[in-house]
Amino acid sequence: MSDQTAAPKKENSKPADGEHKTSFWGFIGQALGLAFTYRLLASLVALALLVQIGFNLLMPLSYRYIFDKAIVNKDMPLLAMLLGILAVGFLLNAGAGLMQDFGTATIGSRISKSLQERMFANLQKQSTDFFSKTPQGDIVACFGPDVMAIETALVRGLPSFCMRLVTIVTSLVLLFVIEWRLAMVALVLMPMIAFAPKPFGPRARKFGRSRDDLQSGNAGLVQENLLNHLTIRTFNLSKYREQQFGERLTRLQEDDFRANFFTSMIGRSTNVAAGFLQIGVLGVGAILAVMGFLTTGLLIAFIGLLLNIGGATDNLTQAIPLLVQGMNSYSRIQKLLGAQPALPDSPTATALPAIQENLKLQGVEFAYQADHPILRGVDIEIPAGKTVAIVGGSGSGKSTVLSLLMRLYDPNKGKILLDNVDLRDGTEASLRAQTSVVLQNTALFDTSIAENIRMGRLDATDDEIVAAAKDAGIHDLIETFPDGYQSVVGSQGGSLSGGQRQRIAIARALLRNPRILFLDEATSALDAHTEAEIGATLDAISADWTVVSVTHRFTHITNYDLIIVMEKGQVVESGTHEELLAKDGRYAMLWRKQSGFTITDDGKASVSVERLRGIPFLSECSDEVLQKLSKSLVSESFAAGKPVFEEGEPGSKFYIVARGKLENYVKLEGDKETPLGMLDDGDYFGEMALIRPVPRTWSVRAVVDSTCISLDRQQFMELMDADPKLKEAVTTTAYERAAEWTQAIMEAADA
Numbered sequence: 001m002s003d004q005t006a007a008p009k010k011e012n013s014k015p016a017d018g019e020h021k022t023s024f025w026g027f028i029g030q031a032l033g034l035a036f037t038y039r040l041l042a043s044l045v046a047l048a049l050l051v052q053i054g055f056n057l058l059m060p061l062s063y064r065y066i067f068d069k070a071i072v073n074k075d076m077p078l079l080a081m082l083l084g085i086l087a088v089g090f091l092l093n094a095g096a097g098l099m100q101d102f103g104t105a106t107i108g109s110r111i112s113k114s115l116q117e118r119m120f121a122n123l124q125k126q127s128t129d130f131f132s133k134t135p136q137g138d139i140v141a142c143f144g145p146d147v148m149a150i151e152t153a154l155v156r157g158l159p160s161f162c163m164r165l166v167t168i169v170t171s172l173v174l175l176f177v178i179e180w181r182l183a184m185v186a187l188v189l190m191p192m193i194a195f196a197p198k199p200f201g202p203r204a205r206k207f208g209r210s211r212d213d214l215q216s217g218n219a220g221l222v223q224e225n226l227l228n229h230l231t232i233r234t235f236n237l238s239k240y241r242e243q244q245f246g247e248r249l250t251r252l253q254e255d256d257f258r259a260n261f262f263t264s265m266i267g268r269s270t271n272v273a274a275g276f277l278q279i280g281v282l283g284v285g286a287i288l289a290v291m292g293f294l295t296t297g298l299l300i301a302f303i304g305l306l307l308n309i310g311g312a313t314d315n316l317t318q319a320i321p322l323l324v325q326g327m328n329s330y331s332r333i334q335k336l337l338g339a340q341p342a343l344p345d346s347p348t349a350t351a352l353p354a355i356q357e358n359l360k361l362q363g364v365e366f367a368y369q370a371d372h373p374i375l376r377g378v379d380i381e382i383p384a385g386k387t388v389a390i391v392g393g394s395g396s397g398k399s400t401v402l403s404l405l406m407r408l409y410d411p412n413k414g415k416i417l418l419d420n421v422d423l424r425d426g427t428e429a430s431l432r433a434q435t436s437v438v439l440q441n442t443a444l445f446d447t448s449i450a451e452n453i454r455m456g457r458l459d460a461t462d463d464e465i466v467a468a469a470k471d472a473g474i475h476d477l478i479e480t481f482p483d484g485y486q487s488v489v490g491s492q493g494g495s496l497s498g499g500q501r502q503r504i505a506i507a508r509a510l511l512r513n514p515r516i517l518f519l520d521e522a523t524s525a526l527d528a529h530t531e532a533e534i535g536a537t538l539d540a541i542s543a544d545w546t547v548v549s550v551t552h553r554f555t556h557i558t559n560y561d562l563i564i565v566m567e568k569g570q571v572v573e574s575g576t577h578e579e580l581l582a583k584d585g586r587y588a589m590l591w592r593k594q595s596g597f598t599i600t601d602d603g604k605a606s607v608s609v610e611r612l613r614g615i616p617f618l619s620e621c622s623d624e625v626l627q628k629l630s631k632s633l634v635s636e637s638f639a640a641g642k643p644v645f646e647e648g649e650p651g652s653k654f655y656i657v658a659r660g661k662l663e664n665y666v667k668l669e670g671d672k673e674t675p676l677g678m679l680d681d682g683d684y685f686g687e688m689a690l691i692r693p694v695p696r697t698w699s700v701r702a703v704v705d706s707t708c709i710s711l712d713r714q715q716f717m718e719l720m721d722a723d724p725k726l727k728e729a730v731t732t733t734a735y736e737r738a739a740e741w742t743q744a745i746m747e748a749a750d751a
């Protein structure tokens, strides 16, 4: 039924670069098409342009009658009539100009609005995948400079381009009508204008580029001088640097001169050629007039038309860059408009039932990238109204399962069923209406707290918002703000702490009163105290909801109805906390890894002797040694983003993660960071430093606020001296793990 639609949506939203490349004339067609979506306005503009073109032709043509008929015959009434016609034409022309400005301004602003509306609407339908692949800057630019460029192309470029083009063509035709021999002379001389600047253009560009390069190079040199001023002073390098700078300046001066000169020559040579044309036409025309082939009036009309063509060509060359810019912007915008929405509802989709029985993954296989399977044959049943935790190491696929349950992606194989209906057969709206989600780090909208909570359900009353805030345990804090619920928080949450922001996110999720609540590490970035509080709040209020909580921390899920343990994209165990502990499998192991740590309210961590014994190289130690050891341990906190140590630093400490999340990485090829996996509660690292002061071979950095327990080599040395077995054990472990590390780093380098 739905397997053919099962491809992950990245297939669809892949930016199709080739698709939107248009030629210049293609874009003129598209631009006209855009403008003529406003048929009446666009027709008015076209009419206005025709009137102006007509007047531009009327002016030179009228010279003929003024000179040949009115002036020669001293015919005052005719002159008055001609001038009258010109005056009326002039007024019409001015009116038409006004109409054009009004029309193009209206069309431009409407198109700009409608393009932005369409882009914004389409953007919101895009997949998570689209957002991870498209640079934010590109998207934002579509709404700023790109829309502006299209508006400019439509308001100024297009009308000017059309009008000048028609003017040039009709003027040329008229030239031939007036006197074909003279027109031929003009036509022969005209290419001169085009060719005259040819020798200068490439040179101007070449020297211009070279000047720009030299200029930015010089700026770099100056900057370098500022940075290194102490080195320059202490090594007495100022003369040397001056000489270096001087040489560059000389080259810059030469290229600067050439660039300016050749650029000027482009304009100059065009002017000279145009002068030639005028003199040539005037000369030949005058001879033809003397010979009686041409009247004075016609000659003047002819030259008038010729000037018309010159002026129009000038304007045309100004309009073309505007259009080219508009063309490029339009192709970027079309790419955004053309991006396929993520998982659109199938035409036969019906509303999903409100959950009664269960939510199931059935034989689910999934990959973000074709050859990188993430989930391999996952079966999970989430009974309605129960609390279910999905646990497992980092990267085991927990969040991916949640994304599939929320239908942010479709599985490649297998099904996701809600009360036995495939999610792909249901509408997105009917799924969203019964679900709510809290993610690890919630960004708030730049508006009031009340509005931020209201995003959960747009028609909620103020009382309901307050009730949700009370349930999330944030009401009392909000009340202390001078503006209360109307306080504006800013997109980064302003002065709110991570925990407070998370509570607002929870209030938002609660306001929705969902049947199904998804939590993805909703509280794990918070301190232990806040996490426990929020955990209790959630337990209390979600009693009759279906709760699916993805977490890597076990302390708050011991009372859950079902715990699913994942590893490498597969379910390896499931059951209640007690059942899983009794099984003594993967969960029990992870549980032991995480337990034994105590964190006080002021954030100081300690670890039990029993837990220390869980570290392989300490397992053989006597209680006495471990007691001593635990007294030497120090609690250290690392704020999110702060390094624990960096590659190359001499190592002096061993660390155990009491709580938090840290990442390992190495810098390969220049400065590119290559990730080497994550560390969380109960992991330990850096034991090599306990035996030898070797430089660290990788870096560790906190991803969220983390607390570690550290042990210094100096203190460990004393213990080792007392216990030779310990020395042997730690040495073996350290070298074994170092070998694994080296392997991992080499693999990362290969990849």
Ligand SMILES: Nc1ncnc2c1ncn2[C@@H]1O[C@H](COP(=O)(O)OP(=O)(O)O)[C@@H](O)[C@H]1O
Residues within 6 Å of the ligand: 129, 132, 368, 369, 374, 392, 393, 394, 395, 396, 397, 398, 399, 400, 401
């Ligand atoms: N959008 C994505 N594109 C490609 N790979 C991804 C994406 N999201 C996650 N992954 C990869 O899928 C694997 C499972 O990730 P995830 O489900 O987030 O794990 P967990 O939540 O258990 O830490 C990881 O190897 C991760 O690198």
Ligand SMILES: [Mg+2]
Residues within 6 Å of the ligand: 398, 399, 400
């Ligand atoms: Mg995750």
